[in-house]
Structures are given as C-alpha cells and as structure tokens.
Amino acid sequence: MGFIWFYIRKMFTLFKCEVLVLPSRVALLVFVVALLLVPVFTQDPYLLWVLILTAIFSIFAASWDLLSGFTGQVNFGHALFFGVAAYTSGLINVYAKVPNFLSIPLAAIAGVLTGLIVGIPCLRLRGTYLALTTLAFPIILTGLIFALPEITGGELGISGLDRLSSSRVYDYYITIVLMLVLTTVMWKITDSNTGILLHAIREDELAVRAGGINTTRYKLLAFCLSGFFAGIAGGLYAHIMRTVGPSTLEVALSFQVIIWSVFGGIVSIYGPVAGVFILFPLAEFLRILPRARMLVFAVLVLLTLIYMPEGLIPWIRNKIEKECPRCKVRSIATRKNCRICAASLD
Amino acid sequence: MAESLLEIVGLGKSFGGLHVTNNVSFQLNQHEIVGLIGPNGAGKTTLLRLIMGILKPSFGSIRFKGKNISGLKTWDIVNLGIACTFQNMRPFRRLPIIANVMVSCMCPRAMKRGEWVKRIEAKAMDALEFAGISDMALEKASTLSQGDLKRLEIARAIGTEPELLLLDEPFGGLSPLETDLMAKSIKRLHKGGRFGRLHSEGPSMIIVEHKLQQLMKIADRILALSFGTLIADGKPDEVVQNPHVIEAYFGEGGI
Numbered sequence: 001m002g003f004i005w006f007y008i009r010k011m012f013t014l015f016k017c018e019v020l021v022l023p024s025r026v027a028l029l030v031f032v033v034a035l036l037l038v039p040v041f042t043q044d045p046y047l048l049w050v051l052i053l054t055a056i057f058s059i060f061a062a063s064w065d066l067l068s069g070f071t072g073q074v075n076f077g078h079a080l081f082f083g084v085a086a087y088t089s090g091l092i093n094v095y096a097k098v099p100n101f102l103s104i105p106l107a108a109i110a111g112v113l114t115g116l117i118v119g120i121p122c123l124r125l126r127g128t129y130l131a132l133t134t135l136a137f138p139i140i141l142t143g144l145i146f147a148l149p150e151i152t153g154g155e156l157g158i159s160g161l162d163r164l165s166s167s168r169v170y171d172y173y174i175t176i177v178l179m180l181v182l183t184t185v186m187w188k189i190t191d192s193n194t195g196i197l198l199h200a201i202r203e204d205e206l207a208v209r210a211g212g213i214n215t216t217r218y219k220l221l222a223f224c225l226s227g228f229f230a231g232i233a234g235g236l237y238a239h240i241m242r243t244v245g246p247s248t249l250e251v252a253l254s255f256q257v258i259i260w261s262v263f264g265g266i267v268s269i270y271g272p273v274a275g276v277f278i279l280f281p282l283a284e285f286l287r288i289l290p291r292a293r294m295l296v297f298a299v300l301v302l303l304t305l306i307y308m309p310e311g312l313i314p315w316i317r318n319k320i321e322k323e324c325p326r327c328k329v330r331s332i333a334t335r336k337n338c339r340i341c342a343a344s345l346d
Numbered sequence: 347m348a349e350s351l352l353e354i355v356g357l358g359k360s361f362g363g364l365h366v367t368n369n370v371s372f373q374l375n376q377h378e379i380v381g382l383i384g385p386n387g388a389g390k391t392t393l394l395r396l397i398m399g400i401l402k403p404s405f406g407s408i409r410f411k412g413k414n415i416s417g418l419k420t421w422d423i424v425n426l427g428i429a430c431t432f433q434n435m436r437p438f439r440r441l442p443i444i445a446n447v448m449v450s451c452m453c454p455r456a457m458k459r460g461e462w463v464k465r466i467e468a469k470a471m472d473a474l475e476f477a478g479i480s481d482m483a484l485e486k487a488s489t490l491s492q493g494d495l496k497r498l499e500i501a502r503a504i505g506t507e508p509e510l511l512l513l514d515e516p517f518g519g520l521s522p523l524e525t526d527l528m529a530k531s532i533k534r535l536h537k538g539g540r541f542g543r544l545h546s547e548g549p550s551m552i553i554v555e556h557k558l559q560q561l562m563k564i565a566d567r568i569l570a571l572s573f574g575t576l577i578a579d580g581k582p583d584e585v586v587q588n589p590h591v592i593e594a595y596f597g598e599g600g601i
Contacts (some may be wrong), residue, residue, distance in 0.1 A: 193448065196449060199438065199441055200446075203440060204436045204438060206436065209420040209424075211450030211502060211505070212429075212450060212453025212455055212456070213421055213449065214419075214421045215421070327484070
C-alpha cells in the first residue's frame with residue numbers, strides 16, 4: 001500500500017506546484033471540468049446544441065491557427081477543408097451507408113487530400129497572393145456543387161445523415177472530448193521541434209532553407225495537418241446537423257474563423273479556442289436583440305482589436321502573469337520574485 | 347596539391363540584359379580561406395547566392411567535391427555540406443535565440459552526424475557557445491545587437507556542420523573591437539576540432555568583405571571581382587598591388 005500513497009502524494013505535489021501556481025493553468029482546469037460537468041446540471045437541449053457547435057468550430061479555428069498563425073500561410077478559404085469533409089461524410093453516409101464512426105475519419109482523410117491539392121499550387125505563393133488564391137478554391141467548389149445537383153443536392157444539399165449518437169448528451173460528450181483531445185494534439189505539435197520549424201518558416205523562409213530544411217515538405221505538412229483537423233470538424237458538423245449544404249463552403253465561414261482566431265489571439269492554439277467559446281455563444285444568445293445583434297458583435301470585436309492587438313487571451317495572460325526576465329518562466333503577477341530562480345520580476 | 351573542394355567553371359548569371367556575373371572560373375582547395383573582394387555591385391553576393399542555389403546560374407557549372415550542384419535546391423546543397431550567412435542578417439526575430447540555431451541543427455545532415463548526442467537543444471547550445479552568445483539563449487532574437495546578430499548567423503551556419511562556409515560580410519557594421527573578436531572566432535573555427543558536441547573538421551571558407559586589412563590577416567588567397575568578372579586571383583599582398591584591382595576600386599588613374 002505504501003507505494004500507492006507515495007505516488008498519490010507525488011501527484012498531489014506535482015498538481016500543487018505545477019498547476020495551482022499559475023492562474024492560466026487553473027483557469028484551463030476549471031474550464032475543462034466545467035465543460036465536462038455541464039450535462040450533470042442542465043440538459044437543456046438548446047444550451048447543449050450551442051456548446052456542441054462551439055466545440056466543433058473551436059477545432060476548426062485551431063486548425064486555421066496551425067496553418068495561418070503558425071506557418072504563416074494565410075488561408076482565406078479555410079471553409080474549403082470544412083466543406084469538403086462535410087460533403088464527403090454526407091455523401092458516403094447517405095449513398096454508401098457508411099456508419100458515422102467510419103465516415104468521420106474518411107472525412108478527415110478527404111481533408112488531408114484537399115490540403116495536398118490546395119497546398120501544391122500554393123507552394124510558390126506567399127502573402128496576399130496566397131490569400132487570394134486560397135479564397136478562390138471554395139468558390140470554385142461551390143460552383144461545382146451547383147453544377148451537379150443530382151449528386152450533391154445543389155442548393156438544398158444532402159439531408160438524412162445518421163445521427164452522431166442516440167442522444168444529445170452523448171453527442172455533447174463525443175464532441176467535447178474530441179475537441180479537448182484534438183486541440184491538445186495541435187498544441188503539442190506546435191510545441192515540438194516541428195512547431196519551431198513552422199514558426200521559423202513564417203518568419204523567414206529563405207533562412208530556413210539556408211539551414212538545410214526542406215521547406216516545401218513542411219509547408220505541405222502544415223496544409224495536410226490543418227486539413228486533417230478541419231476535416232474532423234467538418235465530419236462532426238455534418239453528423240450533428242444531419243444535413244450538408246453549400247453553407248459549409250461559404251466565404252462568410254472562412255472569414256468567421258479568422259475573426260474568431262484574431263479575437264482570441266493567433267499563434268497560440270488556445271487563443272482561437274477561447275475566441276470561439278466567447279464569440280460563438282455570444283452571437284447565438286444575442287438573437288434576443290435581433291436588430292442590434294451584429295452591431296454589438298462588431299463593436300466588441302473592434303474594441304478588442306484596437307485595445308488588445310495581440311488578441312484577448314494573450315492580453316489577459318500578460319496581465320495576470322509575468323515572465324521572469326532571467327529564466328523566462330511565468331509566475332503569477334502578484335509575486336515580487338520569480339518562482340523558479342528568485343530573480344526580481346519588476 | 348590538396349584536392350579541390352569547389353570548382354567553378356564559366357559561371358554566369360544575367361538578369362535580362364544585365365550580366366551580373368560573367369564567366370567566373372576558380373577553384374577552392376580544401377582547408378583554404380578565400381577572400382572575395384570588389385567594389386559595390388561587382389557581383390560578390392550574387393556569386394555566393396549562385397553557389398547556395400538561391401539563384402539559378404544562367405550558364406556555367408559549379409562542382410562541389412566532384413559533384414555538379416548547379417540547379418539543386420538550397421536545402422540539398424546545405425545537406426551536401428555548404429552553409430552560408432546572409433549580408434543583411436535574417437534571424438527569426440520572434441523566436442528565442444536557441445530556437446534560431448535549433449532550426450539548422452534539425453537538418454538531415456546535422457541529425458545524421460550527431461553520433462553520440464542526439465539532443466538538438468544541446469547541439470544548438472554548443473553552437474551558441476562557440477559563437478559566444480550562449481548566455482542570451484532564451485532571449486528573443488529581436489533583442490540582439492548588430493554584432494551579436496552576426497554571431498547568431500555564424501552559429502546557425504555551423505549548426506549544419508559544413509565543409510564549406512560562405513560568409514557574406516562577417517565584419518560589416520562591427521566596431522574595431524568586435525571585428526577583432528570575430529576574426530579570432532573565424533580563425534578558431536577554421537582550425538577545427540570539437541566544440542562541445544559539435545564536430546568541425548575546419549571548413550574551407552569564402553569570405554566576402556570590404557574591410558581589407560582584417561581580411562588580409564585571415565585569408566590565404568584573394569579573388570577580386572569587378573562588374574561580374576574575375577580580375578585578380580592570388581596571394582593577398584599581390585592582389586592589393588594589382589593595378590587592375592586598384593583601378594576597379596579607385597577609378598582610372600588610381601592613387
């Protein structure tokens with residue numbers, strides 16, 4: 001028995017010294033626990049519905065950040081990955097009767113292939129030209145969908161997909177757990193050595209090449225990874241809505257994801273996630289003021305961007321935490337000395 | 347006679363009607379430091395960029411260790427063993443300094459050669475230690491001064507463990523004291539050996555430089571370019587006495 005207690009005590013000490021010392025980590029913990037406990041307190045279908053969509057869009061926004069924030073390949077047509085995946089899972093579920101636990105992974109694979117197809121012609125482009133080219137892809141695909149109404153359903157889209165699971169609460173848990181796992185995976189990717197390379201490609205591609213790195217490979221990798229995660233989001237969305245229409249490819253959705261990410265703070269996977277979790281429910285609950293809805297939304301986003309150009313979450317994080325000038329470890333802002341090396345924080 | 351490492355034959359590059367580099371041919375032997383001089387716009391940087399594969403040559407060939415490398419991608423050339431620094435430094439400003447060096451330590455060549463230590467961070471730290479900026483490893487690269495940025499460029503270049511190092515104005519914008527220190531570092535690097543976990547066999551070097559006094563101290567041979575053409579090739583003392591070189595620098599009549 002002794003060693004079990006030893007490990008429990010060790011875990012507790014780790015928890016106390018690594019999680020409880022930083023307000024941002026505590027906030028993350030509270031957020032995760034609160035998300036997992038929502039159905040215990042309320043099973044209001046509308047609230048769960050909003051939270052399910054929020055979770056799906058936060059995977060989507062984080063995948064945009066992986067491609068455009070980290071790698072600097074600014075993508076104005078990110079809805080392409082979402083729409084292709086949604087249509088893939090819709091088509092194979094309705095026509096080939098593929099069950100949903102297979103159609104969502106297949107949708108993710110379709111996202112990867114789309115990433116390759118978009119990535120290869122976009123390799124030579126950067127900046128504004130890349131953004132405009134990527135903007136064109138979803139518009140082309142929308143045209144194709146309208147041109148083939150007998151397969152794609154045209155403007156009405158495909159309906160009658162399988163439900164994701166038998167009840168709303170299960171739907172909720174599946175999407176929330178997937179969201180937590182996938183965003184953690186994305187955060188780990190950006191935190192690894194590959195993440196450093198992606199960062200460096202955004203800063204100066206020629207210098208990375210002169211360091212002996214095959215930048216083409218890494219840019220394609222970023223496109224494929226982003227397509228994979230956006231594809232999972234698209235597949236989930238198709239099965240939650242049970243209908244897939246051209247709205248999944250809309251330019252508005254591409255720009256919505258950019259607004260969410262920039263609001264939350266790009267180049268940090270948690271920023272876009274937080275951005276979606278603030279803005280999407282806000283836009284949804286503002287439906288009680290139908291006339292002022294978009295106005296309130298726009299004013300809020302504008303004010304945030306004027307006063308917090310880095311985005312909301314990095315701004316808050318810099319207010320409640322300070323970085324040690326010597327060892328670069330973060331400590332809570334109320335401390336006078338660094339919690340690791342005791343250097344003065346002022 | 348040592349085996350020639352780099353062999354350039356009839357190399358030329360033209361942008362439209364402008365011949366930036368014109369029929370340049372020379373050989374570089376192993377363990378040799380070659381200085382490349384010439385007035386502004388003579389095509390020195392273009393020549394380095396042609397060797398690195400950043401620009402494609404219009405005609406002529408570049409052979410490195412007997413292998414034709416003209417037309418290869420930059421990263422393939424780096425993985426064969428050529429590294430370069432840039433004249434206007436190109437650090438990844440928003441990344442920590444150590445991450446700047448880790449990028450070049452992650453190239454396939456460096457990963458293959460780290461026989462007994464595979465840790466990228468450790469290797470990058472040794473490169474920084476050689477360059478003398480390891481105490482600032484965690485700072486953002488945007489906080490570095492001009493001289494330290496030059497050192498960062500060198501740390502990044504030796505991270506790939508090159509056999510041929512192309513330095514583009516390593517003394518540009520440095521104070522006399524910093525210039526001396528940098529010249530010493532370059533000499534030490536040329537001698538070779540082990541710098542922590544980094545192994546250096548003493549790379550050959552091509553140094554583009556305007557500070558001739560410093561360059562003459564460290565270079566074995568000097569090439570002079572003018573309007574894209576090679577006008578002199580020889581020992582440092584001979585080249586600076588060469589009337590063509592004086593004319594290229596100071597105009598007809600000279601001093």
